[in-house]
Amino acid sequence: MVDLESEVPPLPPRYRFRDLLLGDQGWQNDDRVQVEFYMNENTFKERLKLFFIKNQRSSLRIRLFNFSLKLLSCLLYIIRVLLENPSQGNEWSHIFWVNRSLPLWGLQVSVALISLFETILLGYLSYKGNIWEQILRIPFILEIINAVPFIISIFWPSLRNLFVPVFLNCWLAKHALENMINDLHRAIQRTQSAMFNQVLILISTLLCLIFTCICGIQHLERIGKKLNLFDSLYFCIVTFSTVGFGDVTPETWSSKLFVVAMICVALVVLPIQFEQLAYLWMERQKSGGNYSRHRAQTEKHVVLCVSSLKIDLLMDFLNEFYAHPRLQDYYVVILCPTEMDVQVRRVLQIPMWSQRVIYLQGSALKDQDLLRAKMDDAEACFILSSRCEVDRTSSDHQTILRAWAVKDFAPNCPLYVQILKPENKFHIKFADHVVCEEEFKYAMLALNCICPATSTLITLLVHTSRGQEGQQSPEQWQKMYGRCSGNEVYHIVLEESTFFAEYEGKSFTYASFHAHKKFGVCLIGVRREDNKNILLNPGPRYIMNSTDICFYINITKEENSAFKNQDQQRKSNVSRSFYHGPSRLPVHSIIASMGTVAIDLQDTSCRSASGPTLSLPTEGSKEIRRPSIAPVLEVADTSSIQTCDLLSDQSEDETTPDEEMSSNLEYAKGYPPYSPYIGSSPTFCHLLHEKVPFCCLRLDKSCQHNYYEDAKAYGFKNKLIIVAAETAGNGLYNFIVPLRAYYRPKKELNPIVLLLDNPFSHKISATDHCS
Template sequence: MASLETDVIVTDVYGLNSDSDSDSCDNVCNIDTYVDGSAPVKYFTHELSCRGRLRRFFIRNASTRIASTFFDLALKSLICIMYVVRVYLDNPSEYECDGHPCRSAGNTTQSERQELYSRSDINWYVLLWVHRSLPIWITELCLAFVSLIKAMLLVYIATKGHRMEQILTKNFFLEIICAVPMLATLAYPPVLKDLFVPVFFNCWLAKRALEKIYNDLHLTRQRFQTISVTSLQQMVLVLANIACLVFVCICCIQHIQRGSEETPLSMFQAFYFVIVTFSTVGYGDISPDIWLSRLFMVLMICVAFASIPRQIEGLVSTYMERRKAGGEYSHRSATRNKHVIVCSSSLTQDTLMDFLNEFYAHPKLEEHTVILLCSQELDSSKQVILKDPKWSHRVIYMKGSSLKDIDLKRCRVHQADACFFLAPRPSPDKAKADRHTILRSWAVKDFAPNCKQYIQLFSVANKIHVKFAEHVVCEDEFKYALLANNCLYPGLSTLVSLLVHTSTGLQIANIDWSR
């Protein structure tokens, strides 16, 4: 089932048919074999073409697919870093006057720079051309070549019905925009080497590679993918989406403002301006002064108002869902502190209070952490109990089921000192409740055989199914034993009831006769 699901998702992501490793043009060999001089027996073998072998290596193989995606992420990130380095090393004043520094006008009233901006509000030359040193140009050229070859290879190894879909995707379109103009500078390097290319759009391709990495890791380690890890991945992707939007705005406004006479911006100033603008603070100390940058910021503000609140809402909702699920008890905490697990299909306020009071009444258990594993959401009544300073630092609530390996791993049940199974109260069908308790006990026994179990049941007949437990408390057995002893010793049931309801733990009297 897991293999089938993996093939389906890989098909959706990479545009492949799950039942074909080669095209219809692959070689089909007809081999004639003669057996004992009789008529030839024909065997048909299906040999993979070069495309089929590449497809099997880059797509079907999980390890090489993940390694290839990590390579994409590193490649796109490096391209963005090289763009930032190029911007910091660039000095537009060295070539802003049609390729050379602006000269003073001598005895005339206007300098060459003032004359340039008197003809136009925008210096289009510095928007079209940049200064790119030879090592940076060679590095960006190599990165663009590798990136384009990788994109073309994915199109080549896709099946016939999906190649056009691969070409028409926005990711392939971004690859063309970022790589082809850079490779075009090879046509005439003395002039085209300094052509401006918006390679900062590769940040969106890096974000897409990050999504693929999370998908592939989820497929390869699906058995141990916990809710907290999935929520964390969603939060990382939302933050990456916001970071890409901010980075693109920073690079665009910084480059456009290069054409301004009064306020050209550095990368840090552009970062400050974009953050202040998107946060709606608007100090006004930096503002675009040419119509092109103003038009760009109007468009970006519209995009930001349409997307950033939705992204933040998704981030907050993901965080709230993670809090409802209870997160995960870390391996470090399980190593440093002793903990026990309480499993129940439903926990009432009275049941929770009774267990915590009785458990922590023993002095040796005061340092233990109690993990409550329940399939119900944490309601307001139980939240009040868990926020009590007496329990808040040593009681953890997790939404989940002991029938799922993922939830048992979240609780670190294999490192727990004990696991308690509480019968649900009130329970209209006690036989059904016992069956559920026994199933949960078997699941924990299968996942963590060395974990001690303390089980609460209703019927005596069901004790035989959990003989491996450390101790089994049966309600009917206790009730019948109490009634029998009450017949022998009248008033015993009243005494036991008073002792149970007035118990406050171990107390040492100060008077000698009461010790």
């Protein structure tokens, strides 16, 4: 082994990778050998095949030249017919012999020689071992019929006036045109639709049938009426389009037989072409065709990518998308790999949607389908997951692949992605906006446990409604609920707002209170001009600036609101001194101000003898009643801030020393030591000092650490929060952490019980510190 290693010469000390690529001039006595690749393509046959067949551009030139030769031969035949003397006799010899001038014969011989040589050469290059397959091809037979007689006439001059059916070259021209279109698509690297190719084939077939019929009838009638080409054209058009008028008819039996044969050929060939065209048309209707580049550059459109399109998902998307006034002129191009079902097809035939929604059957994983949808010119792309998927992980994998494909094809197109499981968000971090269904669902359920009906409030705010639902219901609460469902979240710059412009330099609490008192709108948050984060209810410490963007809840946005003068309102305020039943309450303002302003109508026990009326409190009762809200100041001072802090910490201070000592021994504030998935936001929350053993997590089974077998034996002081789920996924992290947030009082921490169908996973046990 040592001898073998010593035989290998060492590399020079300064031998670099560049020397390996470019060669080292210092090594003159090496044994390196130059290797040539693709030697099989250096043969004469391979070079010819590369020029005539494989190379797209040269092959396209050859096809175009061949097509021009066939058209030239047909043109020469027409010239020969027009130069004939119509005063000849009616002998049968005129069928086999024609008058052909020497220059015309020379041109036809030249065309025949070139055509035959090219046909034989292409047959040789495409030869695969079966010679009869090459000879018995119809294009080769037609080439022999039209070219060989002219070549024989070179050596036999008496045959120069022999009739040759050169007009049959129109079928060879049709064949060359089809090959030329295919080479053209390869050369420009752009494929036309199959519908375009089939229509082209149908038109060329029809033209060839008509041209063959015209020339055949004209030649066979040389022994009869001696019809010219125009009369033959008139007869063919009338015969093929109608039953014929009878003013121009063939006389000889040969021409009549030829007409019958052409009609039979047309009855066989044309229905086949039309059937293929109808089939492609039906398939085009299913697949949706293409979204044209001209429309994509002159109109605005978005692309919706889904794995399977259901009617509820489609209608939810369309209703929410077109709810915004600025999106009324946008087109929605749906890209779906499955065929439309009956319900979706019926909806898309409605004029309101058929003029704005385009359905394309295709996959977002294919560049060809993305090109059909003109993804690179789209204003945005929405990738939605199926709601009813059993395997949610597999559905997310498909969504991730679609997002990757779209981002790779159109990197400048804004991407909106819906994902199902939170651990998969990491793979689509590049998307502009990502909505995780499971993460959002569990977070709202946790907020419901803290503040009931939070999910209902958020759902109504994010869904578009005009507040007209339930107005025909006899139940008053349904009318109130339907009208208040029209509240939505809007934003406006403070200095441009009529609602909030006067509160510049005031505290957020003051602006929120007085804006609701004056206009009935609910200010819920602000955002600084140079910051992307939205501050929800920042409190009295926050001072409003002119460039702040205000987020508020109202029936409609300020731009679409009209403001009445105070004199006009006083006339209507006379009838508002008494509220006759619940129908007179300003319900939209009540719902809009939820959690911000306390309603000053608490004494509902006073009823008049006439009916259930609710009167406003008198001046005397105002002095006796305890104020329902604390005073709201324009700018928060130190005392008010301390008062707010004391009020906020009141629940913590109410604990007894024994309870405080026991809670301090049990809980500590901090971040969870483990994250269940990449991308989860760390939250400061209440933690246990020590991790609970996995065996102790079973509530219904005892272990070596405790002997409890039901919830009652544990003696929990607070009520249980029971979560019924199929499996304990990573999304439960977003349910547990908000219920253990640091700002929640320790005595209000409710025990969380997971009621699962499948066994508990060790992955979720990473959050046991929060339990």
